[in-house]
Amino acid sequence: MRDPKATVPPADSARNSEFRDVIGNKQDVATSGSIYALAIKAAGHLQGKVYPTLADGVVVTAGAAWVLGAFVEIVPVNTITSLFDVHAISVEDISANDVYEVVLYAAEVEICRARFTKNANFDSVQNVPVMMAVQPANTQIKAKIASSTGADTATISLMYHTYP
Numbered sequence: 001m002r003d004p005k006a007t008v009p010p011a012d013s014a015r016n017s018e019f020r021d022v023i024g025n026k027q028d029v030a031t032s033g034s035i036y037a038l039a040i041k042a043a044g045h046l047q048g049k050v051y052p053t054l055a056d057g058v059v060v061t062a063g064a065a066w067v068l069g070a071f072v073e074i075v076p077v078n079t080i081t082s083l084f085d086v087h088a089i090s091v092e093d094i095s096a097n098d099v100y101e102v103v104l105y106a107a108e109v110e111i112c113r114a115r116f117t118k119n120a121n122f123d124s125v126q127n128v129p130v131m132m133a134v135q136p137a138n139t140q141i142k143a144k145i146a147s148s149t150g151a152d153t154a155t156i157s158l159m160y161h162t163y164p
Helices: 035-042
Strands: 048-051 058-061 072-075 084-094 098-106 109-118 126-129 141-147 153-162
Touching: 058 072, 058 141, 072 153, 084 098, 084 109, 098 153, 109 126, 141 153
Parallel strands: none
Antiparallel strands: 048 153, 058 153, 072 141, 084 126, 084 153, 098 109, 098 141
């Protein structure tokens, strides 16, 4: 049996790995590795959203063939004010028939990567599914793209949801 006088682990401690570890500790936050954080992430999410909303998407330009272009800010810092994750990249306009790779970053740390294609038989908006870890509130999201021939552009928006 556990010693009832044992100290409670500090907030967000890796020692908060069992429910008994967090009883009495009300300082854990949802972005940590604690049981509280795991429960919040498993509890579900709120309604779907899109960014930018009620506005044009953001143009991202590829570098040379299969070289990522420059960073482009998609979501400014302090814009999404609760925990969130992106579920899809809405590709709204593509400059050329090509294969593209898009990378999303939290500031400048890669958080997910996906591919999409435009060819003579497929020329429409695409919602490209992605998976990523839950991002902290107020995280800036940037993007880069590459294409098989280079120097192409894609206009994108992000489909995301927040957590309670």
